[in-house]
Amino acid sequence: MSKMTIPVKQWMRRPEVGNLQDALKVLLERCILLVNDERVRPRLPDALQREMVEQTYGRASRKKG
Numbered sequence: 001m002s003k004m005t006i007p008v009k010q011w012m013r014r015p016e017v018g019n020l021q022d023a024l025k026v027l028l029e030r031c032i033l034l035v036n037d038e039r040v041r042p043r044l045p046d047a048l049q050r051e052m053v054e055q056t057y058g059r060a061s062r063k064k065g
């Protein structure tokens with residue numbers, strides 16, 4: 001398991017943000033995250049992938065369910 005440094009602030013760029021995004025991706029793939037939001041959930045993986053490239057904590061990474 002990778003460590004996560006907190007707090008994470010919007011638009012932060014760090015390798016640790018990539019660790020968080022990896023976890024978010026797994027939760028989305030397993031239908032654990034945003035289960036009841038069929039409007040946003042299908043679009044979130046693509047938005048999250050764009051942020052993962054730059055390891056940026058942006059809008060997709062901080063989307064709340």
